[in-house]
Amino acid sequence: MTVTEAHRTIDAVWRIESAKLIAALTRMVRDVGLAEELAQDALVAALEQWPASGVPSNPGAWLMTIAKRRAIDHFRHVKMAERKHEEIGLDVETARQAIEVEPDEVPDDLLRLIFTACHPVLKTEARVALTLRLLGGLTTDEIARAFLVPEATVAQRIVRAKRTLAQKKVPFEVPVGAELAERLGSVLEVVYLIFNEGYSATAGDDLMRPQLCADAIRLGRILAGLAPTEPEVFGLLALMELQASRVRARVTADGEPILLLDQNRAKWDRLLINHGLAALERAESLAPARGPYTVQAAIAACHARAGASADTDWARIVALYGELARVAPSPVVELNRAVAVSMASGPAAALPLVDALAESPALARYHLLSTVRGDLLAKLGRTEEARVEFERAAGMTRNARERDVLLARAKEVSGAPRD
């Protein structure tokens, strides 16, 4: 085995084992930062030894043995440095005994790790970085490239996050009762943020960011395995799988976006669609009332079920946006509903909805509101008003290409020869 081959294999083993390793170690040492360092030490040992000795037959157990050995060394040092001892807040002997216990299969460890990484004491960006690091097995460099930020920034975020968790003595546990729902919301938000960062990226490293979508979906599936009775976990998973099924159809070879209705549906990934539809069914069977992710997944499912754009069930989509507006009200949801209404019942029916939104301060600087309004007006033949809206939209967008298109659109509606 060459060194490169060995490193690729070690990468693969790391991806499979790292989260479980860190989770089990955290349970033993009660400090996620220390657990991760110990796991990293084991990884370094593997990188040193496996190219020569070959990959052991049970690589997970091998890594765990090394990490535990390092943990015991660590606590020996700690015993000599009492200050550090207090920081950890653990009795050294108890810690040593805990480490010497064999880690039996405790699947909850992974769930505990997810809840710790997504703990509300951390800022959102820190939760994202820590989740990818601890659960996705991504390196600092990979996270930095995925989010187009310097590696040092990510490294610092992770260090600070781990310090915050230790200082605030965040317990390594799965919350119960009312707290569970709230904390689960934070976990789902982080996973969806990761997904969206990969999904809505049109700039940056093209190869890296679809991988980010894949990482988020994998996290979603892991979560679904760990929390099989939580409907919104399946709702989010369904939403991500249905959206991801379109990844290959939604950009041109040049990486320019293609609107959903113009996409070549033959390029949609049927296997992911089937998975997404199954997850949606599961979500709906678990709860009589759909949560926001499940409703969004149901909307995505309407598109997935339509063989051609013209077959889209717009009436159902309108109803689902109405439902979404009830469970997660927002002006953007209303705007989406208006667009669906225009598809279902025509521009005249949609215009009053959009006009009503013009009062919303949240959308005062939102160029899509003007774009949608301009489009509806143009369809209704009110070209002069449409021109004004397109120009207003052009003045609000920060994207130069989009501005050009909107200005061209304004010119086109006003200059269109009509006689």
Add this chain to the structure above:
Amino acid sequence: MKFMVLVKASEETEAGVLPTEQELTAMGKFNEELVKAGVLLAAEGLHPSSKGVRLKYTNEGTSVIDGPFAETKELLAGFWILDVKSREEAVEWLKRAPFEDAEIEIRQVFAPEDFGEAYTPELREAEERMRQQSAEQHGR
């Protein structure tokens, strides 16, 4: 990326010998691990080729040939489809499969972009139309 893991048939699978409870349990445990890690997309076992059929297309037409087929080693007895980051990850997973005497093959599944489809005028046109539409909230 997706990989298909092809499980080669053996004399036993071709003879329709069903797995023992122990084997099924071990395989179930392995599959559960794949599911928990979020990498399993599909997994199925196949009936022996005696229940299968082959279609052969030629200029003269299509002929239908009933199984069983010879060359046991070239036949399949089952498959997995895994969603993993690399071929090495697929290999590492399959090293953990509870096989004792078997042979498998791991093949990457083609993604549409692997075919190197051209950026056609139709696609360019679609892009232009896209820029003139406002329904972009419906997904990009």
